Structures are given as C-alpha cells and as structure tokens.
Amino acid sequence: MISPRQAPGWWPRLDVTVRDLPLGLLLLAGSFLPALHGKGTQVGDLPTRPFDALAIAVLGLECLPLAVRRRWPAVSLALVCLGFAVDQLRGYHSVAATALPLALISTGAHLERHRRVTVLVCSAAYVPLAVALHRLGSGGETASGFVTFYLALVLAWGIGAWLRSTRTAEAERRRRVAEDTRTAERTRIARELHDVVTHHVTAMVVQAEAARYLTAAPDRLDQTLTAVTDTGRRAISDLRHLLDLLNPDHGAGTGTGGTEVRTPPAGRLLTLVEQTRRTGQPVEFTEEGTPAESAGSADLVAYRVVQEALTNALKYAHGSRTSVRVRHDEKEITVEVGTTGPGASSASPSSPGGGAGPGETSGSGEGGRVGRSGGSPGGSGRGLAGLRERVALLGGEFSAGRQADGAFVVRARIPVGNPA
DSSP states (O other), X not given: OOOTTTHHHHGGGSOHHHHHHHHHHHHHHHHTOGGGTTOSOOOSSOOOOOOOHHHHXXXXXXXXXXXXXXXXXXXXXXXXXXXXXXXXXXXXXXGGGGHHHHHHHXXXXXXXXXXXXXXXXXHHHHHHHHHHHHHHTTTOSOHHHHHHHHHHXXXXXXXXXXXXXXXXXXXHHHXXXXXXXXXXXXXXXXXXXXXXXXXXXHHHHHHHHHHTTOTTOHHHHHHHHHHHHHHHHHHHHHHHHHHHHHSTTTTTXXXXXXOOOOOOOTTHHHHHHHHHHTTTOOEEEEEESOOOTTOBTHHHHHHHHHHHHHHHHHHHSTTSOEEEEEEEOSSEEEEEEEEOSHHHHTOOOSSTTOSOOSOOOOOSHHHHHHHHTSOOTTOOSOHHHHHHHHHHHTTOEXXXXXOTTSOEEEEEEEESSBOO
C-alpha cells in the first residue's frame, strides 16, 4: 500500500491523462447529485428538464474529455463544447457545464498551434448556439446576457493564455540561469586550470632550464631535478583534484553534493614560496596573524593571489627580488606581493587588469636566460583579471600595477567567512 508520503514521488510520474482524469470524474459524479440538479450554468431562457438517457451521454461528453485537456487540448475543447451545446439546448443545466471554462483555460494554456483559428472557430460556433437558445426560450434572454456569457468565456481563455505566457517566461528564465551557470562553471574551471597549469609548468620550465647549466655541479643538478619531479607530482595532484570536480559522481554519498571547495592546508603558502625559491627567485615571505577558523573561500583566494603573482614574477621578472606579505585577522586577509629590480621596472601589464604581471627581463646569468623562455608578456588575460573577479565575488578589493619606484605590486583585501 502506498503511503501519503510516497504520493508526491509516484504521482508526477504517472501519465498526464491519468492525472487529469480525476477532475473529469469528480465533475461527472457531482452532476448526478440530486441537490445540484438544475444548479449548473444556464444560458438562455429554457426551462430545466429532468435527466433522461441522453443526459448521461451528454454529461460524459462534457466531463470525460477533461482527461486529455493537456495532451490534446483542441480535441478536449471541441468535445466539451459539443456536450455543452446539447446540455443547454436540452435544458439539463447540469453542473457538468462547468467543464467548458475549465477546457478553455487548459486550451489557452497548453495549445501550441492554430491558437487564433481555435478562437475564431469557437466564437463563430457560439453565434448559432446563442440564436437557437434565444428562439427556443421565447426570447426571454436578452442580447446582453449572451454577450456577458461570451465575455466570461473570453476571460477563461485569457487566464489560460496568461498561464501559458508565465510558464514560457519561467522556462526561458530557467534556461538563461542554466546557461549562465554553465558559463560561470566553465570560467571557474578555466581559472583553476590556469592557476594550476601555469604555476607548476612555469616552475618546471624554469627549473629544467636552470639544470642545463648545472652539469658541472652534480649535487645542485640533482637538487634541481628533484625539484622538477616534486613540482610535477604537485601538478598531477592538483589536476587530479580538479578533474574529480568534473566527475558527475563527485561528492556522492559524502554530503558535499559535489560543491566542495579545496582550501589549501596550513603551510601551503610557505611550500609555494619554497618552491619558487628553488627556481632561483629570491622571495621574502612574511605571514602575520592567525587564520580565522571559518574563513570560507578566503584562504583559497589568498593562495591563488600569491600563486599567480609568483608565477608572473617567475615568467617576466626572473631573478628579481620578490616580497610576499600575508596578514590574517578576524575579518579579512590582506595579501601584498611586490617584485622589484630591472625586470619589474620595465614591466607593464598586458592590459588593464590583464593576465600578465611584470614584463620580460634580460636579467643576468642563468636567471636571465631562463626568464626569456618563460613566456610572452602578452599573457592569457585570465590571471590578474580572474583574481580581480574572485576577490570581488567575496566583497574584497584587488589592485595590480607598477608603482612610482618601478616595482610591480599585487594587493588584495579578502573578507573572510564568505563561502562563495
């Protein structure tokens, strides 16, 4: 036996005809109640007639087509109109006549094709019915009565048309929301890929280039190759996590619903700085304060800001002194990454808020040779622009640009506690 709690689950899965049939059956049953006999719609001045054998067929013709009022609305309306006409001409005046406005509402809401033709045909068919009722009723019903009833039918159609337009607008809104959501998710994934791939691969390229000049120093060469290996493993780990997020089953059974945000664990900023130092980039790192217990997405965004700034320093100002300052407090995380030296003094962003940091530097020694292979100052436009959008999403502030002393500085103020 199906419990009431199970009904919402199985009822929508039933065929639409089965779900619409109970309304017609209920109206048909009510039409046979003695207390409601002669209490239905009456158009014209015909006296009410007792039910006979024909009345049973007429009542069924009015009520049962409501079962297909959504699947075949035009057919349902035609049958109901026919039953209503016989009902009025025979003088049954049954409650089943209520099916006519219901059929009009459903047709106005669900009919997709030939809507104007349907309105014109129904309006034209009403004229001979009104004339016949006027003559059979000895002229007791005035023209205003027939016009009033026609306007009531027009109102029923209008309600259906309004429901249809509302449903269409809602479907369009949902389509736009779904499209915007897909676009936002693609953008987020593109940013994550940019952050992961650009940083790790840039570090690996810089380290591999440096290894070419360390063949005479086996110990340093071994350290450099080990750093390349470690960086590659971290890149694989981060990419695997990102690909897991794309898996439809990600988070199933864990209560996360696949919306987990990967916040870098404590110490990852120091690890990031150490990795950059191993490429030959001099980095000064200062971290103040204690991270908030519920920082939301702020920790991840702060990590990405430092990661992107160090990546740009590696690519476009390799060998130049870089400073990283991170300050935690109860309300926000403040990040400042500055790169000074010849590379930064000649730097220029690729675009206002664009994806490149300082421009290429000639540098000196190994650092200069590596810096020239790091990439083009044109950038992809995703780096700093993406960071600006991420910080703004959390209600923070972001800036990146060259200072008066020639240093290129990236600053971010990120409020904590926002899960966006």
